[in-house]
Amino acid sequence: MKSIRKIGVFTSGGDAPGMNAAIRAVVRTAVYEGLQVTGIYRGYQGMIEADFVEMNRRSVSSIIQKGGTILKSARCPEFRTKEGRQQAYDNILRQGIDALVAIGGDGTFTGADLFSTEFDVPVMCIPGTIDNDLYGSDYTLGYDTANNTVIEAIDKIRDTASSHSRVFFVEVMGRDSGCIALNAGVGGGAESILLPEIDSGIEGLIEELSLARERQKSSMIVIVAEGDKNGGAYNVAKAVKEKFEYFDVKVSILGHLQRGGAPSSFDRVLATRMGYKAVKELLKGNNRSTVGLRGTEIITTPLEEALSNKEFKLDEELLEIANIMNK
Incomplete structure (x- = not known):
């Protein structure tokens, strides 16, 4: 050379x-x-x-x-x-x-x-x-910075979710990869994590939320990777709301916030x-x-x-x- x-x-x-x-x-x-x-x-x-x-x-x-x-x-x-x-x-x-x-x-x-x-x-x-x-x-x-950004956002969202007994669906980046969703979900203590690599379906999520409800959890965080097979956080939230009318459902799309910052x-x-x-x-x-x-x-x-x-x-x-x- x-x-x-x-x-x-x-x-x-x-x-x-x-x-x-x-x-x-x-x-x-x-x-x-x-x-x-x-x-x-x-x-x-x-x-x-x-x-x-x-x-x-x-x-x-x-x-x-x-x-x-x-x-x-x-x-x-x-x-x-x-x-x-x-x-x-x-x-x-x-x-x-x-x-x-x-x-x-x-x-x-x-x-x-x-x-x-x-x-x-x-x-x-x-x-x-x-x-x-x-x-x-x-x-x-x-990757590490994006994870920290997502976890910080989850922590803040959980504060308001707990105050109002809400179920938050937080959509994170990951069209083909669920790495951010999985790691931030574990690090942020999410009640459920939806990943593009695993076709879990809405039924599995509804079962998880039902169990959480039985344990008298008044607020919950669900992490949804943008490439999830169920069509993203808004579609998932809509399906859950139809099943649990009494849930106060909110959606937060973190978007390009995850790419920025020191x-x-x-x-x-x-x-x-x-x-x-x-x-x-x-x-x-x-x-x-x-x-x-x-x-x-x-x-x-x-x-x-x-x-x-x-x-x-x-x-x-x-x-x-x-x-x-x-x-």
């Missing part, structure tokens, strides 16, 4: 707390190693439009605590075309970029793998998504370790891989392997724990 003198770094897809900390780590590690760094605004869209900025240590001062991404993010249908990718390659070539560090989710990884294969550009990927649904890492950037200490440290590792691995000649946390160690996984393992399974033990705690 050709020697690397300049690294391009970008964020793509949905933003996640910790992305800025990862950018900071990439820039400062690269500068420490004597490399130049170019920031690419708006991900693949910025690559196609040559929206670049030269970065140094000062460029990333005081960003470790910030949510979102200073390099912005965007969806880019044009990058899915051969012509779009060719334009992107011509632009990074003119910019003198020898290698890329991509921070994002599954779509970002797919684009990076294709681009690297077509044009032989070294690339390392950092998993940044609150859904925690990427193979190759026990935790993705933003990253947790865990996410800041994880992002820093991942950014450092991405640069170090590129300099070792590693290519087309993603960095990740396995146990306590930062490891790398070939992109082909990471992308081929699409089925992300929930923690079976935590599922059992949730069931026991809800009884």
